[in-house]
Amino acid sequence: MSEKKVIEALVIDSVKLLAEDFQIDSLMKPNAATLLYGIDGPLDSMALVNLVADIEDAISEKFSVSISLADEKAMSARHSPYRSVTSLADAVLERMPS
Amino acid sequence: MSWVRKKLEAFSERVAAHEAGRTYSYSDFLELINQATVNLPSGEKQIIEVDCETTLEGLATLLAIVESRHIALPLPSELPANECRRMREVAAKSSIYEKLEGSGLILFSSGTSNRPKGMLHNFEVLVNRYKNTSLRNDRCLQLLLIDHIGGLDTAFRCLFAGSTLVIPDRRTPEAVGKAIESKKVNVLPASPTFFNLLLLSKIPEKHDLSSVQILAYGAESMPQKLLKRLAKTFPKARLQQKFGTSETGAIRIKSTKDDSLYFSINDPETEWKIIDNELWLKTPSRIIGYLNPEQGKLDADGWYATGDLVEDDKQGNLRIAGRTSAIINVGGQKVNPREIESVLIELEGVESVRVYSRENPITGSDIACEIVSSQCKSLSTWKRDMRRHCRKELSLWKIPSSLVVIDEIGINSRMKRKN
Numbered sequence: 001m002s003e004k005k006v007i008e009a010l011v012i013d014s015v016k017l018l019a020e021d022f023q024i025d026s027l028m029k030p031n032a033a034t035l036l037y038g039i040d041g042p043l044d045s046m047a048l049v050n051l052v053a054d055i056e057d058a059i060s061e062k063f064s065v066s067i068s069l070a071d072e073k074a075m076s077a078r079h080s081p082y083r084s085v086t087s088l089a090d091a092v093l094e095r096m097p098s
Numbered sequence: 099m100s101w102v103r104k105k106l107e108a109f110s111e112r113v114a115a116h117e118a119g120r121t122y123s124y125s126d127f128l129e130l131i132n133q134a135t136v137n138l139p140s141g142e143k144q145i146i147e148v149d150c151e152t153t154l155e156g157l158a159t160l161l162a163i164v165e166s167r168h169i170a171l172p173l174p175s176e177l178p179a180n181e182c183r184r185m186r187e188v189a190a191k192s193s194i195y196e197k198l199e200g201s202g203l204i205l206f207s208s209g210t211s212n213r214p215k216g217m218l219h220n221f222e223v224l225v226n227r228y229k230n231t232s233l234r235n236d237r238c239l240q241l242l243l244i245d246h247i248g249g250l251d252t253a254f255r256c257l258f259a260g261s262t263l264v265i266p267d268r269r270t271p272e273a274v275g276k277a278i279e280s281k282k283v284n285v286l287p288a289s290p291t292f293f294n295l296l297l298l299s300k301i302p303e304k305h306d307l308s309s310v311q312i313l314a315y316g317a318e319s320m321p322q323k324l325l326k327r328l329a330k331t332f333p334k335a336r337l338q339q340k341f342g343t344s345e346t347g348a349i350r351i352k353s354t355k356d357d358s359l360y361f362s363i364n365d366p367e368t369e370w371k372i373i374d375n376e377l378w379l380k381t382p383s384r385i386i387g388y389l390n391p392e393q394g395k396l397d398a399d400g401w402y403a404t405g406d407l408v409e410d411d412k413q414g415n416l417r418i419a420g421r422t423s424a425i426i427n428v429g430g431q432k433v434n435p436r437e438i439e440s441v442l443i444e445l446e447g448v449e450s451v452r453v454y455s456r457e458n459p460i461t462g463s464d465i466a467c468e469i470v471s472s473q474c475k476s477l478s479t480w481k482r483d484m485r486r487h488c489r490k491e492l493s494l495w496k497i498p499s500s501l502v503v504i505d506e507i508g509i510n511s512r513m514k515r516k517n
Contacts, residue, residue, distance in 0.1 A: 017478075021485040022494055045429055046495040049464045053499040057477055075459050 216389030347383030
């Protein structure tokens with residue numbers, strides 16, 4: 001599996017767990033194209049904060065590296081990294097040490 | 099202040115204190131006051147640093163300063179050198195001294211900025227609050243130092259009642275357990291954080307603490323679960339709440355019941371009111387003012403906003419619900435971290451918890467928690483268990499987004515939890 005696919009799977013798992021924990025029905029079966037935050041995305045800002053923290057924790061547990069997904073770069077990006085599973089996975093990849 | 103000497107002379111051969119392997123009678127204590135008086139400068143009012151080898155000598159020096167009408171600046175040697183330096187700098191110059199008649203006492207509390215917040219008390223007025231203390235035969239543990247209003251309150255309540263102060267060799271749970279057992283301490287005043295440490299360190303199993311009759315807690319809010327654990331561990335002891343601030347001095351309160359966090363203010367000299375859930379107090383022992391004037395929060399009419407949030411049971415009893423400064427603002431919604439802590443502490447395996455805010459670019463702040471547990475679970479399992487537990491009790495936005503498992507919650511030099 002490519003690195004992108006590994007990260008995408010991790011993001012999908014995090015979204016699934018968040019959906020279960022906070023009972024967000026529309027996110028119970030996410031895939032790479034699932035929209036998360038913004039236009040047509042089901043997350044509110046608090047749920048997004050939780051998802052971001054969950055993904056950061058999962059990355060830290062799996063790869064023993066610490067990344068921050070809620071940084072200035074993410075806030076000022078032309079296309080929000082939080083809009084979908086795949087854009088979040090890209091944001092993770094960008095922040096992973098090579 | 100002749101009542102001070104008269105009272106102490108009347109106690110003559112009663113035991114005033116046990117400290118550093120020595121037993122001091124009240125005559126010995128008076129002798130320490132006499133020695134301290136000889137060493138004080140005569141003439142113009144001066145700021146006198148009080149840094150003595152023993153707590154009892156420190157207390158004797160403070161009482162000598164009250165008599166000689168100087169200004170006391172307690173700087174116990176346990177304080178870090180840099181902190182002492184900053185305190186000296188703040189105390190060195192202030193226009194507030196012009197308003198002082200008689201003796202003064204300078205106390206510090208941690209300011210919101212880097213500089214410690216200095217306060218000036220009329221020392222005589224503060225000490226006079228203990229004039230009518232009645233005789234008691236307590237053996238009271240002295241945990242806080244003499245630079246703290248709670249430490250001074252414990253010491254003065256005890257000494258002006260002819261009781262015995264027991265000063266442990268160190269301020270650790272182990273040393274406190276040892277002192278309670280060997281000196282048969284019956285009054286144990288401490289912060290909830292320290293009581294929690296005492297239980298976590300299994301001190302009640304290692305030492306015979308059966309002499310303890312009164313557990314007096316204060317300085318920060320007490321979690322209900324900890325109160326229950328204390329009541330179970332010390333079935334014969336009474337649980338009493340204490341309350342005071344550096345700005346107002348200690349005030350007399352009475353817990354409504356042993357197992358209740360509610361108390362009534364039983365202090366004829368104190369007025370109180372609640373504005374926006376915050377407790378305001380007016381006491382005769384209020385400070386004259388702050389040494390650094392920009393830090394003031396004193397009302398011209400003598401009222402002081404304590405910064406403590408309280409809940410009223412509609413029958414005039416109050417419960418401390420947290421600090422105004424600790425309120426977390428998440429995307430415009432406000433929550434008291436204590437509310438979340440009281441839910442988290444009920445989660446199985448959680449022994450201690452701290453909730454705080456972190457900066458977050460998405461919502462301004464988010465809610466984080468640290469827990470202490472001996473259970474071995476992965477972070478993701480803890481997080482899921484925490485969320486499921488909280489979902490039943492809290493609005494979703496109040497559930498911490500970050501959780502860290504740590505070995506112990508930090509404690510500061512004032513025996514309070516680090517924030």
